[in-house]
Amino acid sequence: MKQDAFSKLHPAVNLLFFIGAIAFGVLLQHPVYLLAGIFASGAYYLFLNGRKGLKNILLMIPLFIFVTLFNPIVNTRGVTVLFSYLDRPYTLEALIYGVAVAATFVLMLLWFGCCGRVLTGDKFTCLFGNLAPSLSLLLVMVFRMIPNLLQKAKQIIGVRSSIGKGTAEKSSLKDKLNSGMTVMGILTSWALEGSITTSDSMRSRGYGTAKRTSFMIYRMTATDWILSAVMLVLISVVIFFAASGSMNVQFLPERDITPIKGFNAIGFIAYFGYLLIPTILNIREVIQWKFSESKI
Amino acid sequence: MKKSNVAMLTVFLALIPLTLFLGDKLPGKGYYITGVLIIIELSVPFFMAFEKRRPQARELVVLAVMIALAVIGRVAIPIPHFKAAFAIIMLTGIAFGPETGFIAGAITAFASNFFYGQGAYMPWQMMAYGAGGMLAGFVFIRNKIPKKPWIMAVIGFLSVVFWIGPLLDTSHIFIMMPEINISTVTASLASGFPVNVSQGICTALMMLLFGKPLLEKLDRVKMKYGMTEGENGV
Known part of the structure; x- marks a missing residue:
């Protein structure tokens, strides 16, 4: 799989970025910050997923509308009543708050979507391999066994159908279920027998006799250190401004949104800059590539 | 202590x-x-x-096999909300005890999300799946309750509908709902109920058809290779 510029960094840097992005995304309810978050996460999501990403983002729109409209139903506070139903008011403030809640929800979907593409299984085991060696090994073995077992299942189904025990499209549900259970049973026996061979092999190679070392494909380079420092500085700036109240916002019962101007803008710039890090890295890579291409 | x-x-x-x-x-x-x-x-x-x-190599590999089977049970069956994963996790809990059941469930949720795509609900999934494996382990601890298929089916159904399912549904309260109060909680739990019943029926069916054979296979491996005596017992 092709990796983008941000994914090539050390997994710890990736993890730090996503923890910051998701935590701020959840905590900051200021409409301008939410908009910035959706823009940055959407841009990176599109970059990672291409055409399929666009389809997924379009699928999020009905979800956004649903969450927005749902909020006033459970939330009746607010001063401007739009209409009443069953003696319950449907208020404008709750609807606006619903937009913020829906935006947070979409923001989370987008960041987690990016996170899933960037922090792959090998990066997780790389990060937590020293902290939890047994669990990481377990996870690696699971990842390796899934394709292996699926292949074995295909073989079993093939053999069964070649001796006339397979199921066809028109078989009854009972036959399909029974046949499926038999395949599952054979697969389990086979995999368990195989697991004994694997563990004997592990034991004879000295598993558990000494501390395990692990192969580290990722190293902290100068770029990684610099980016981590930049991210930490930006996070501190955002936290400082958030604590000083420049991102305060209240929807219910009355709207009270702190405007972003003057000194407060620094906090916003820090936040937006932080979120754009992956996108900037990727744009830089594209420009570099085009530049070196043009020199040929 | x-x-x-x-x-x-x-x-x-x-x-x-x-x-x-x-x-x-x-x-x-x-x-x-x-x-x-x-x-x-x-x-x-x-x-x-x-x-x-x-954990010794043997335990790790057998556990990995069970988790991989559970993940396949979640990924491979194409019927929505009808997955074999819960049954396999619970059977692992029954066979190896509550602690291992929790690990099996949590890792199943975590690993299968690499195929489904990670989401904001991931911690809740790990907790709910793990809790399911743990509960099954506790119910059948020390063989006080006979491991009959129909008993496992009933317990499987009940624990999916009233334990794993609601635990999973709490994630909606935290992720989608604007605030936590009685009406959002009931709305989340009620909307998840039909799905939980469907999953519960699947789990019960799996327990009836597959529960006994799987436990027998695990017991056979334990007996044949002396897994209970630890690594040196071979």
């Missing part, structure tokens, strides 16, 4: 109240972060106990 017990007590008496206290001060949807932190704090003692036990 065992080290894992100390960790457990610290978590319950200090860390969780502290998280709740500080989490209450967070702005916006801070309760999502509080929820995630508490799930992590609840799971860490289990993971620590597993690491401290220094």
